[in-house]
Amino acid sequence: MENQEKLDEFQARIDAGEKIEPKDWMPERYRQQLIRMMSQHAHSEIVGMLPEGNWIERAPSLKRKLVLLAKVQDEAGHGLYLYSATETLGIDRSELVDQYLYGSAKYSSIFNYPTMTYADICAIGWLVDGAAIVNQTMLARSSYGPYSRANVRICKEESFHKKQGYEMLGKMASGTPEQQKMAQDSVNRWWWPSLMMFGPHDSDSPNSAELIKWQVKLKTNDELRQHFVDRMVMEAEAIGVTIPDPDLEYNEETGHWNFGDIPWDEFWNVVKGNGVMNRERMKARRAAHENGEWVREAANAYAHKKKLQQEKAS
């Protein structure tokens, strides 16, 4: 049992807006929740490289190819420092990787949708990175120091990601008839999944209350989702794409946009593994890990040899 006094002290620090650092005392449950959230965030960055990597080789101009490569490279970087931040909680990266490749750890379901056309890359930048920014801007103020700092850094890069997607989607939306069709089709397919990125409604989100109490999260799923919708409505209008929701309506009273029912059945179905690309994503990541085993072994063996040589020499 954790001492009530210590728990109160911890809560008081949180309430005073202090950051919790790796060496500070923290409730075991706080540590576990953070490990779950942070590693899930890291896995999502890594799996997220796949749907976008799918278009690097086919990007329609050198500029777009470079932008996409830079973006996917950033994502590998985000994954790397999120894993490092998670390691401050006393768990190894290799263990975390095993948990998602062979265990039950999750990554964001959004990456189980296929990128069928190049416009999907633009829609991902605008909607998916747009949603991620809303979430990560909040997490940048999270109570756990290393996670907060990782998100500050991530947010800076994500805004470039969003901008490039939005900008190109806008060009397509006012481009040739084929480009316009592709642009609208991608918005139609990515809109609802991007709303689902904020997670279930507050009433169905078992972790929310606790995470907010500990200031790991500062806002609820529904609050963040509403903030996102309000922004996207304006942005969609500015570039001339239509949000595929007939119930979208400005609410004078609340000052927010009302939106239609989110297709939660689809969400849970994809979470359970039945999205178009779930199996492919896991297959690809496992293959990368397994095909790379001989490389990691070689690097370890070499480092070991060099260490022995150095010891001998000194």
Add this chain to the structure above:
Amino acid sequence: MTTETKEISKKEAFLTYLLRLADDRLILGQRMSEWCGHGPQLEEDLAMANMALDLIGHATALYEYAAEIEDKGHDEDYFAYFRDDRDFVNLQLCELPKGDFGFTIARQFLFSAFSYFQYERLKDAKDEQFSGMISKHLKEIKYHLRHSREWVLRLGDGTEESNKRTQESFDELWMYLGELFHMDEVDELMIKEGLGVDSTKFKEDWKKLVEDTLIEATLTVPDWDQFMMSGSRKGIHTEHLGHMLAQMQFLRRSHPDAEWK
């Protein structure tokens, strides 16, 4: 020969020279980018994406300059997206499929070492825009060389399996190295004009770096006197290039009038 024809041929030679450099980098960068999300460890996903970014970035700058020299109203994308297999003048070395990580690293090391010596000399070319670009890119090439060389050492001198795989990769790549040092009328004119380099002049330095690295990595240096491929610079390629171009160019060519930048 009149002054006028000499000028035209200098321009043509310079254009070809730029395209050879650019094609090598685009094609190799395209291969490297195939690793994105599939690397053996996260650090390498990052490093390989970074190298692909550099290579394609270098190619883009070279194509932009080629378009300027050519002066036909083309842009950098024209060279990447609207030329066919026979028009590409990259080394066959660069177009070979990525293979396993050892193959990718072995090729990157051989190519980066060559680029390093080539760019060290090209940075003094008598054309400010060209030499400026080369000096800038050289910094990144040094990183590619260091990174790939370190990995050759790790893989060669790592485990029995990594040694075997890496040895096989070098053996397979060897016959594509001969044409790194082929010189033709384009090179000769460029050397005369102070715009190109004589690669045979640094061949021994390059060989020494390669041999020293392989030996340190406990690998066997393959036979330099074996059969060597040729023809890249005249647009002769393996069948792999056509498939790569089909993939790379399809979207752009399907909608040639659309804005994609």
